Structure formats: C-alpha cells, structure tokens
Amino acid sequence: MDNIQIAEMFNRMAKLLEFKGENQFKTRAYTNAARSIKGLDEELKVLYKEGDLDSISGVGEALKSKITEMLETGTFDAYEKTMSEIPQGIIDIMDIPGIGPKMARLFYEKLGVTSVDELSRAAREHRIRRLPRMGEKQEEKILRSIVRLQGDKDHGRHPMALAMEIAKEIRNELCSCPHIEKVTIAGSLRRKKDTVGDIDLIAISSEPERAIEFFVNMEKVEEILNSGTSKGSVIYPGNYHVDLRVVDKEHYGSMLQHFTGSKEHNIHLRKLALTKGYSLNEYGLTNESGNITSCTGEEDIYEFLGLDHLPPEIREDRGEIEASLTGNLPRLIERKDIKGDLHVHSNWSDGANTMEELAEAAIQRGYEYIAITDHSHSTGIANGLSDRRLQEHIDEIDRLNEKFDEIKILSGTECDIRTDGKLDYSNDLLEQLDIVIVAVHAGLEQDRNKMTKRIVAALENEHVDIIAHPTGRKLGKRPAYDVDMEKVITVAAENKKALEINSSPWRLDLNDINARKAKEHGVMIAINTDTHTLDHLDNITFGIDVARRAWLEADDVLNTMNLKQLCSRLGIPKD
Ligand code: DGT
Ligand code: CA
Ligand code: CA
DSSP states (O other): OOOHHHHHHHHHHHHHHHHHHHHHHHHHHHHHHHHHHOSSSSSSHHHHHHHOGGGGSSHHHHHHHHHHHHHHHSSOOHHHHHHHHHHHHHHHTTTTOOOOOOOOHHHHHHHHOOHHHHHHHHHHOOSSTSSSSSOHHHHHHHHHHHHHHHHHHTTOOEEEHHHHHHHHHHHHHHHSSSSSEEEEEHHHHHOOSESSSEEEEEEEEEEEHHHHHHHHHTOOEEEEEHHHOEEEEEEEEETTTEEEEEEEGGGGHHHHHHHHHOOOHHHHHHHHHHTEEEEEETTTEEEEEEEEEESSSSSHHHTTOOOOOOGGGGGGSSHHHHHHHHOOOOBBBGGOOOEEEEEETTTTEEEEEEEHHHHHHHHTTTTTEEEEEEEEETGGGGOOOOOHHEEEEEEHHHHHHHOSOEEEEEEEEEEOOTTSSSSSSSHHHHHHSEEEEEEEETTTTTTTHHHHHHHHHHHSSOOOOOEETTTTTTTTTOOOOOOOOHHHHHHHHHTTTTEEEEOTTTTTTTTTHHHHHHHTTOOOOEOOBSSSSGGGGGGGGHHHHHHHHTTTTTBBBGGGGHHHHHHHTOOOOOO
16 A cells, blocks of 8 residues: 555545544544654555654554554455444545535434435435535535536546447457457447446357467557456556457357356346246356357347347336246337438538538438538527628528439528526517527526426427437536426427437437336437537437337337428428
8 A cells, every 4th residue: 555545545544434423533634644654755555664654743553553463464454344334325425525524413313315316316306405514505515516526437438439349350350360250349339338247258169269369469459458268358558448258159148148248137037047947158058957048130139028129228127037948029120210410500600611512422321311400599609690691591491402303401590598488589580490409508506496496497399399419418527407307398298399318429328218208108219410520410320229229119210200291290381
C-alpha cells in the first residue's frame, strides 16, 4: 500500500465512525493522521522496512500499529469490523458528493434509507425536504448528485457503435490468420447494448494456441493482459479491452450462446435446462449420466429447450423466455421496414448539406419520404431559423417537391421547447408545417417538476408530432436530465404524440427500457437519425438496434408507414 491508500483508508474509517456517532476525538485522530501521511516525503512502507515508523510525527502510537497492520495485511481489524456493521448501501450514500456521514445517518434514522435507490425514491417523493436542516434546495441537490453518479457509472464503457467498428476491424484481421476459421462478435456488443464494457470475440480453430498467439501479437495491441491456451485478452487503442475465446467447431454453438449472454438470460436458461434434467454450460448440455450433447450451432440449444432461436438483442431475461414458451414473441422490426427519416438538418441551419443532396441520398436509400427539420431561432449557435427564414424554408421545399417525383420532402422543424414550456414558433406558423418535432436544448439543469411540466406543455400543443431525444442524455458526456418519463409517456399516449429513438451513437435516446415502456402505453416511436451530414443517414441501424432491444415491431414505429399512411396520421393534405 502506498501513502495515499493508507491515508484514504483512515479517512474512510473516520467517516464510518462519524456515521456510528462515535465521539469527535476518535474521528479527528483518523483525519489528522490521514493529513499528516499525505504530507510525508517518504513512503511509509520504506520507513516500516527500515524500522523507522516512530520518526513520523502527528500520528499516535495506536494508529502507528494500524499502519503496520495495513502494510502487512492490506487492511486493519478495527476497519473491517466497523465496515461489517454498516450496510454497503449506506457506505455508497456517504460516497455521494455533498452527502457526509451525518446526513447519511439522518436519512437512515428518520427514513430507514439504506441504499442509493431508496434515497433517490425518498427525494423524488419529497420526503427529504421535510427533515430537520433540509429543504427543497437540498433535496434537489441530492437528486442531481445521484443522477450524476449514475452517469459516471457509464465511465469506462464505450458507445456501442464505436466498439462495433473496432470489433469489425479486429475480426477482419483475425480472419487473415491461417489458423482461424471463423470469428464471431459475442457479449453485449452482439446484443447491441447501447454501451459495452468490453469486446468479446469467439473464434473457431483447430490450433487454439497459435490462434491466440496471432491475436495477442496483432500490430495495434497496446498491452497483453492474458495469453492462454484457449483465451486471450488485450488492450487495443482507445482503451478497448478485447477478449478472444478459441473453440473447436463442435463446441462453437454452446460457446457463442454462453458468451453472448446476458448473464441473467443464461441463468434463466440454465434453470430451464435443469427442469429437463440437463445442466447447461459453455460446452453444451450434460445429462445426469454425464453425457454431453455438444452444440455446433446455438440454435441447437434453444431448440433443445423448446424455445425459438431468440434474437440476441432481447436476451436480457426481461420476459423473452416466457414469451417464447407461450408463443408471444414479438416479430422485431428490421432495417427493411423503415420507409423514411423524419429528423434531418440541412445547411439552412447547422447541417452540412443542401436539401437537394439530402433528398438524393434518401432516394438512394430507398426511402419514400424525408423530413427536413432545421433548428428554430433559440438555438442561435445552430443557426436556427427566424420566422421569416422558416417561411422561405417552406417555400423552398414546395419548389423541390415539384422537382422530385421519387420522394416526398416533408417540411418540418426541430423547434425548441423553451424553459417555460412555450415553443419558439407561433401556432400559426407551426400549422403550415407538415411535421413538428420539438426538443429541449437549453436549461437542462431544471428540476424534475419544471422539466416534466415543460415537456408536458409541448405535448399538449396540437401541432406537435414528435419529441426528439426525450431525455437529453449524451453517452459518456452527460446523464439524462431529470424528467418523469412515466408522466411524459402517459401524456404522449393521451395526445397521440410520438417519441423519438434518436439514432445518433452518442444519444440512443430513448433507450431500450423507456422505448419499451412507451410501446406498452401505446405510444408510437419514430426512429430518426438527426442527420447533420449525409453519412449520418446510415446511423438508422443503431436506432433499430435500440428498437429491437425494446421489443418494437414494425407497427410500433411511425416511419415504417408508407407515405399515404403517414400523411393521414400527420394530417398532411394529399396533393
Ligand atoms: P459488458 O461487457 O459489461 O458490456 O457485458 P457482457 O454481457 O458482454 O458481459 P461480459 O463481457 O462480462 O461477459 C460476456 C458474457 O459471458 C455474458 O453476457 C454472459 C457470460 N457470462 C459472464 N460471466 C458470467 C457468469 O458469471 N454467469 C453466467 N451465466 N454467464 C456469464
Ligand atoms: Ca462484454
Ligand atoms: Ca468479456
């Protein structure tokens, strides 16, 4: 242990004692010692080896013996004992910035709060503000800290789209190895989870050691973490942790099934196998007499268990196994179901391309329609359109529609929802548009109540069609703003508005959980790209990934409608 680690452990001990309500002298002894240790020039472990611990000042005898204990064992008895007396959830609460041991104790004693989730619920139910020395401000601050903390949990994870690019690059290189027959992407990346912790690959080879050797020696590998006889792990540029497992043909199916996960899905499958008298692991199904049924394809396992070959995107143990057993599996949406893109920016605001270029690109993708939805004037940096320019925008689209027969260009806006819930354009102006998307771009730090009201107000405007990126999150950059999604979904359902799955790899907003909730409430989803340059149009696949993880079928999605159906839904006059 180095000095910093020892000092941190003392600080932590002081917090634990304070939570327990021990006297101040005892806690202060620990914090003072921690401060002295941080100020030392020499490493304690060196002093200890030289028998010189006595030379440090500001640390009493009792604490010096605890330092010795730490240097010898990595911890000390009193610390372990105190830790075991306090629930982990309370320790997590004390680690939230702005919440110390005293507050954690107050929440525990008055509200029985023993975890971050319980604290979050108490704050949302306004039970915190009623406590002594607390108030509305404090309560909001606590909620914000929790939200931020949850955003930080994503740290170290990678947006799926970026990881996919790296995974494909590695797969291609591995395929050039003469000892490797086939490479498949597994893990959360195969399930298309919005962020992934690492990249998991499975390879078929009859020479596993040589395959692993090839893998760990690839040119771009920065660090070899593990190089074994059937698996290897490396660090790849961009701090990607990559795992490769090598397997013979015979076990490929069970290996792929196992390492695709999710863990929860696998646990459920294993239980199901047990009810049939089999145990299931990465090598296949084993019966009571020890006979292994190896599975060359993963569909063999599902078939054996009486299940459909479940799409990887829904393997999360969120009801997919039950749905398959009862014949209620959804027919998940596919790329070919998409008939157009409803959220696209041109160079009239902050997009890079002309409306014509966008229309051409949409035709190339086989679309029936594309909506040009430039920004409104609040987003000054995005060159948002004034009332007058919006009018010209509409005229320009009319002109272009004369020119193009193969595609319908819808005139739209991505209109700001201001902090008070009002929209940037008047109803008279909105009425002239084919499609109105609204979005929150500023005032993201508003409290839950205000933010929810703000979005609800927009949903209640008769001209609004879609709420774009409804939670405002940006992966690895900022968490969702604080909004009551249940309420937004309910009001969207009442007013027959659609919510967006924004396909930008950095947004993927709504996420899978919220999009599924929306579907369950009968809310239509629009899968949009929010295109700013032509290649963004192809991000639609990432939005479809989210939609599939949300169990969406073609009928749940607005832009699977053909032009005629869409016009009738949006109330666009036929011409
Ligand atoms: P990640 O990497 O955090 O985005 O998520 P995954 O799902 O890729 O997790 P990872 O890389 O730890 O493991 C890959 C798969 O291996 C996982 O989805 C299921 C399987 N697996 C890993 N650990 C366990 C386990 O303890 N039990 C079971 N049943 N399966 C596991
Ligand atoms: Ca993984
Ligand atoms: Ca892994």
